[in-house]
Amino acid sequence: MTKDGTGRSSLVVGGSLVLGHSASYAHCRALTRAAKSSFPLAFRLLPPPKRRAMDALYAFMRVSDDLADGPGADAAALAAWRAALTAALAGRYSHPVHPALHHAVERYAIPPRFLYDVLDGVAADVEPVRVGTFAELYPYCYRVASAVGLACVRVWGLRPGATWAEADTPAEAAGIAFQLTNILRDVGEDAARGRVYLPADELAAFGVDPRAWSSRAPAFVAMMRFQAARARAYYAAAEGLNRYLTPDGRAIYGLMCATYRGLLDEIERRGFDVFAGRARLPRWRKAAALLAAWPASMGW
Template sequence: YYSFLALSGEKFQGMCALYAFMRVTDDLGDEPGESQEEREASLHRWQSELQRLATERLDSHPVWPALHETIKRFGVPIEFLSSVIDGVRMDLHPVEMGTFPELERYCYHVAGVVGFCCLRIWGTNSPEADRLAVDCGLAFQLTNILRDLKEDSGLGRVYLPAEDLERFGYSKRELQEGIRGESFRELMRFEVGRAREYYQSAEGLEAHLADDSKPVLRTMLRIYRGILDEIERRDYDVFSGRIRLSAWAKSQIVMSELVRSRWRW
């Protein structure tokens, strides 16, 4: 949410509503103490209510009124939001990705379509911007995957493609046991490098945005890139504790981008 501080007025409210929806959706898929069937039922009810939101205002959850207003104001398509729920539903089962294209498809649902929604709120709608938004979402999701390797593997979710593990001689068992030898470091160097390529592509998205929306994109890119930098600084040790930027570091990024936007440098 720190990056949203670079926005003002209706766009800020729209982004808050969008990410509140994302947070609730993600929580429904990971609800502690619930069975897989119960989580599936919760997501089904959530998706059904979302479909109703296209034509009526709902008050059954605090997120719905704000999201309804965001959909009306910015023309965010319901199918984009529904696709996010489909992506979270994929996580209800043990996850293993065989190839990178499989991982790309997953990331499209949980991150790429979120980028489409953001573009509508930011006031941009073009095929090229959509393509770059997919790259941006992929960069963010790859960063999340690398950061959360320990937590996800404990839940039976291995997002790193099997073809990558095989290429660098690193096994699923080693991942689950948190073994961090040279093969793991080589694997992580490769994955971090891949993520950085998508960040570089995502930089082109700024040219498609209105001036008042550029700071939020730059802020998000810097915060997520900062996580990658920290992963590298720790020599790829993502097993000892969750890697994150401090609130102070994120607030400094927000302030610097607001100043940059103000003075156009």
Template sequence: MTARELDAAGIHEPGLRAAYTHCRDLNARHGKTYFLATRLLPVDRRPAVHALYGFARWADDIVDDLASTATAAERAAALTALEVQLESGLRDGRATEPVIRALADTAGRYGIDHRHFADFLASMRSDLTVTGYASLEHLGGYMHGSAAVIGLQMLPVLGTVTRHEEAAGPAAALGIAFQLTNFLRDVGEDLDRGRLYLPADLIAAHGVDRARLEWS
């Protein structure tokens, strides 16, 4: 994290600056396109975006890291531990883990609804047991937690001037659009993890089923 970004955001306490810097490093290392996109944002908003990314990356890695030998039960336990840390950090702001500390500070600064983080973790947890979706309607609940809430988290950070009620729908829809695009891009990678997000009824309408995708 550059000192200029932290200073512009009014983040001065050394430990908190270190927490945000840690999140920025995660973004730069693992989310290169997202990281580059943050360079287009106002300098004072970048630390908050890095904090949101750091949290999402942490949870996603627990569930999806192919290099990990952790069992499903161990991944579930890790998600539970993350959830406990999150709830504590959001409640009293005294987290020692850097990602949670930066996230809690961001949530407080921008008034982000804590339910968005809980919904995100719920979708991540479902990845440990759900391997496919029968319909787009069935997929909708997952996409709310994995994608729509990301758009909703970003609304206050971006300084949206439109009334929240008017902006929330398009923000959620944009998050879902990104998610659907990722599903199309990552079919092979997701199948390697034992999952298929493309709804069975939609691909069947085009003469495709899961077995054919796995074969190809």
């Protein structure tokens, strides 16, 4: 018997974890609820089967991210987790998340490549990060954010007549916009961990030295304004996704866009002072975005 991380015991037979889908989904839900995130509330916009699938995806992403960011993170742990994913997709489970993840992947025809892309992305965070150009940053943003979104939209579903060929392009753009917003929010925290995601050539062009970040420096503010404008361009490119999604898909996507765009607004409102504390969306604005999303989930 082994512990699954929530105090429950799981049975391992022949090297594989024996855990039913219901218990695995319950474990994923527990991980999702334990996370300090607004996403679990957003999942309530979806019907129960889709909500459970989102819990499974979120739990997988959470475990993957923790392996890169947690104490003692190393490439070997992520390589083992990647091998475990391959086994799980073949029905051999070694983690309580696996049965639910496998079930969701099959039920909603989620291409496994998106899950592997995510693992490639989080693996980049194990070592100190320096990015030379935006052309180098884009694949990272794709892997840690766009690939997540491309998996999620398979769960949300498309309206009749829409195709993935149409939906995937704006879905990819949305992920880039979200991750660029995260990068701007976390400039200070990331630098303290040895990670500088903003392109070195652009920092040099604005005369900004990441070893001496200062929100009081006009050059830093100008550079951040340039980065924010790029993020907004990707938000604009992502707007077309709405027309392809089911009503509940439009609702949750609209809520996520409102949340991340609101966060970018907050960063700008603070004059790009991202060092005094993490920028957060005010609770009233989160509540307003959620209330605005409910009618869309019902097709109104």
